[in-house]
Amino acid sequence: MAKRRDLIRMTSDEMRQFISEQKSLQVATLNKDGTPHLSTLWFGIIDDEIVFETYTKSQKILNLHRDPRITVLLEDGTEYEKLRGITINGTAELYSEPEDVQKYAAAVISRNHGIDLKDATNAAANLANKRTAVVIKAEKTISWDHTKLGGSY
Secondary structure, eight states: OOOOHHHHHHHHHHHHHHHOOOOOOEEEETTTTTOEEEEEEEEEEEEEEEEEEEESSSSHHHHHOOEEEEEEEEEOOOSSOOEEEEEEEEEEEEESSSHHHHHHHHHHHHHTTOHHHHHHHHHHTTTTTGGEEEEEEEEEEEEEEEGGGGGOO
16 A cells, blocks of 8 residues: 555656746745744746745845755645645755846746746846845755545545
């Protein structure tokens, strides 16, 4: 008999599809005292990696400069039998050069505002000077899709 965990795990294709359907990313970094700092923001996808950008002076960026470990969560479902999600543990790569930030910001803008990447790149130019881009280098991914259980527990 298969383990329940194995029954609800998403395949790589299912995870890719699930991530593409999500709008918000929950981001956890570590504060100086070791407690988690949680925030939610929009994200983009470049080369199958989750990327986001935020103010350089934000707590999450300060935390990532000190400790690059990061965990992110994407989830949906409001009933137990419909819960789906992915947690990714990894390392954050930070980019603060304006041309790098512009590239990642354009991916976020294009994806979330449904505009052409070229137009998004132009819009992202205004953001680049005060922001830092983050690329999540996944080390461990955990997924669950309770719909695979067909309503049985």
